[in-house]
Every structure is written in structure tokens, then in C-alpha cells.
Amino acid sequence: MAANILNCSKLASINPINLGLIEKVPGFVELLGVHIFGHGYRRSKFLVMPQRGFKWMQYCVRAFHYANSEDFGYDGVIGPVHWGERYQECRGKHQSPIDINVLRVKQVALPDITFIGFDDSIDDVHVTNNGHTVLIEVENEPHPRVSGGPLDGDYIFSQMHFHWGDNDTFGSEDKINHRSFPMELHMVFFKEEYKTPNDAVRHSDGLAVLAFFYELDRHQHPAYDDITSALSNVTEPHTSVVMNHPFSFLNILPYDLNRYFTYRGSLTTPPCSEVVIWLDFEQPVRLAHDQIEVFRELRSATGKIRHNFRPIQPIGDRVVFYNIDNKYFSYNEVDDPNEDIPKRKKGHNNSYGLVCSVYTVLSLIIINVSLL
Ligand SMILES: [Zn+2]
Numbered sequence: 001m002a003a004n005i006l007n008c009s010k011l012a013s014i015n016p017i018n019l020g021l022i023e024k025v026p027g028f029v030e031l032l033g034v035h036i037f038g039h040g041y042r043r044s045k046f047l048v049m050p051q052r053g054f055k056w057m058q059y060c061v062r063a064f065h066y067a068n069s070e071d072f073g074y075d076g077v078i079g080p081v082h083w084g085e086r087y088q089e090c091r092g093k094h095q096s097p098i099d100i101n102v103l104r105v106k107q108v109a110l111p112d113i114t115f116i117g118f119d120d121s122i123d124d125v126h127v128t129n130n131g132h133t134v135l136i137e138v139e140n141e142p143h144p145r146v147s148g149g150p151l152d153g154d155y156i157f158s159q160m161h162f163h164w165g166d167n168d169t170f171g172s173e174d175k176i177n178h179r180s181f182p183m184e185l186h187m188v189f190f191k192e193e194y195k196t197p198n199d200a201v202r203h204s205d206g207l208a209v210l211a212f213f214y215e216l217d218r219h220q221h222p223a224y225d226d227i228t229s230a231l232s233n234v235t236e237p238h239t240s241v242v243m244n245h246p247f248s249f250l251n252i253l254p255y256d257l258n259r260y261f262t263y264r265g266s267l268t269t270p271p272c273s274e275v276v277i278w279l280d281f282e283q284p285v286r287l288a289h290d291q292i293e294v295f296r297e298l299r300s301a302t303g304k305i306r307h308n309f310r311p312i313q314p315i316g317d318r319v320v321f322y323n324i325d326n327k328y329f330s331y332n333e334v335d336d337p338n339e340d341i342p343k344r345k346k347g348h349n350n351s352y353g354l355v356c357s358v359y360t361v362l363s364l365i366i367i368n369v370s371l372l
Pocket of ligand 1: 186
């Protein structure tokens with residue numbers, strides 16, 4: 001039995017579930033822990049049936065909730081309008097998602113974001129239906145990480161997951177100029193300084209979420225085939241599989257990672273902690289309808305997860321920053337075939353660079369003041 005418990009602790013370490021209490025009941029192991037899901041976390045109980053001869057992953061796939069299985073949802077008495085009754089922070093003034101009005105954003109030229117490990121080929125990727133969304137987690141160390149942009153310090157990858165709607169006309173959480181997208185990807189990172197995701201959510205700069213929107217394309221996106229085929233194996237809640245092929249973060253992202261909106265907000269699921277630095281990338285990922293439709297086949301304890309996005313929250317006194325692509329002029333210079341223009345452009349480019357630098361410094365000061 002001890003070996004079995006150890007095995008499930010391994011699953012816990014990647015989920016992550018911090019096991020608080022383990023006790024035996026006939027034929028089962030009962031686990032009580034904190035389960036990270038979406039951006040949120042909660043205490044959950046699991047019953048696990050030991051299966052001799054199974055490897056740890058297969059063993060833990062048989063875990064299921066049996067007590068208090070759904071304490072929040074997206075409809076009815078457990079829907080978003082009721083979250084605040086149980087989770088006080090969901091009534092906060094700096095909640096997510098928001099509707100970003102591009103006429104009201106403040107343009108900035110932030111330092112480049114450094115993406116580390118995003119083009120690595122990761123071969124131990126776990127896909128889990130947690131009853132609210134599908135989570136993608138990696139076991140390999142070191143985990144991918146990000147720094148730069150609006151971030152102070154390094155942020156380590158925790159998990160990624162998706163939000164979607166009943167049909168292709170809505171489903172994203174944040175909106176741009178009132179526009180909804182059919183789906184949104186959230187890549188969740190926690191600040192390295194805080195050691196674990198659980199500790200990070202106690203700090204106002206504990207998490208960074210890279211958000212990517214999806215839009216429809218007539219063609220399939222080949223990098224998503226492995227994800228969608230894994231989804232068909234986790235349609236039931238609280239099931240998990242290991243992906244068949246190596247996986248690279250960069251392959252599933254849009255080309256342009258320079259233009260993004262950034263603001264301070266919250267987890268979009270209970271307990272709605274206001275600890276998230278959001279980066280919403282402007283260029284959507286293009287997916288075929290069929291590839292999005294597979295997500296809508298996933299099931300929770302109460303039926304198909306037809307939608308799992310929180311409604312828009314008031315922006316309040318917050319400022320949304322828009323990072324412009326400060327390499328734009330360099331690209332133009334390289335591409336220009338006219339020999340006379342580069343000289344003139346070069347001068348323009350340099351002065352632009354200077355203006356940008358001054359502007360960056362000013363902007364950073366403004367950000368630091370605004371975001372404190
Ligand atoms: Zn999310």
C-alpha cells in the first residue's frame with residue numbers, strides 16, 4: 001500500500017495535489033488534498049482503487065471525486081454569480097476577465113519577453129480532464145519559464161488549460177473591443193521566488209498567465225492533432241493520459257509574441273485571488289471548427305462541459321498596457337531594397353530607438369506606480 005501512496009504522490013507533484021491526509025478504507029485509498037485546477041485551487045477528496053500491476057499513471061487515472069465533487073460551475077446555483085457567496089475574493093475590484101478597449105490602452109515598449117524551454121521537445125506531457133477544463137502539465141525538469149516584459153523575476157510553468165463556449169461565436173474569457181473568440185488558452189506560470197504554485201497565490205505578483213485567443217480557420221492546425229486525440233481519451237471527468245508524441249510549446253502558439261496587452265487581475269475561477277499578471281497576446285491561433293468541437297465533448301460530473309468561461313468583470317481603476325513591437329522598424333530596414341532610403345531610415349530608426357528607450361523608462365515608472 002505504501003508504494004501505491006507513493007505513486008499517487010508522484011501524480012500529485014505534477015498536478016499538483018498536496019496530500020494532506022491519507023487513510024485506508026477497505027479496497028481504497030482516500031486522499032484529501034489541495035487540488036490546483038484552472039487558475040484555482042480547492043480542497044478535494046479522492047478515492048483511489050489500488051490496481052496491482054498497473055504503472056503509477058494508470059493507477060491514478062482511476063482516481064475520482066466522491067465528496068463535494070463540484071463546488072463551482074458555470075450555470076445555475078453554482079454559476080459565476082454565486083461564486084462570491086462562498087469565495088469572498090470573487091467580489092473583488094480587480095477581477096478577471098475584462099473587456100479590453102483598444103482605444104483606452106496605454107502603449108508601452110516593454111523589454112523583450114524571454115521564453116525559455118518553449119521550443120524544447122517535451123516527451124512526458126499529461127492531459128487531464130479535471131471536470132472544469134482540460135489541463136496540460138509537464139513532468140520533465142526543468143520546466144519552461146518566462147521572464148521580461150512586465151514581469152519582475154522568473155516565472156516557472158505550472159500548467160496550461162482552455163476556456164471555450166457552446167459554439168464558435170464566443171468562449172474566450174477576456175474580450176478585445178467587445179469581441180469574443182471561440183476559445184482561449186491560459187498558460188499559467190508561478191513566480192520562482194515563491195517556490196510552489198500554492199505559495200505563489202498568496203502574493204499579488206505570484207502568477208503570470210500567458211493568454212492566447214483562437215479564431216476559426218478552414219484548415220486543421222497540425223500541432224493540435226496530438227492534443228485533440230488525447231482529449232478523446234479523457235472525455236470523462238478526472239481522467240488523465242500521457243500524450244503519444246513529444247510536445248513543444250512554441251508549436252501551438254501564434255507567430256507574433258511581441259504584441260500583447262497586459263494588466264493586473266485575478267484567477268478566473270474560485271477562489272478568484274487577485275494575484276495574476278495577465279499577458280493577452282494579440283495574434284490569435286487559427287484552429288479548424290472540428291478541432292474546437294472536440295473540447296465541447298469533455299464531460300464534468302453533471303454532463304458535457306459546453307462552456308467554461310467567466311463573464312466579464314468591471315475594469316475599475318485599472319490601466320491596460322499594450323506592448324508595441326519595437327522591432328518593427330528594424331524589420332523594415334532589412335527588407336527595403338532601395339539603397340537610398342536605408343540611410344534616411346537609419347537616422348529615423350535611431351531616433352525612434354531613443355524615443356522608445358526614454359518612453360520605456362517612463363512607462364516602466366508608470367507601470368511600477370500603477371501596479372503597486
Ligand atoms: Zn483559465
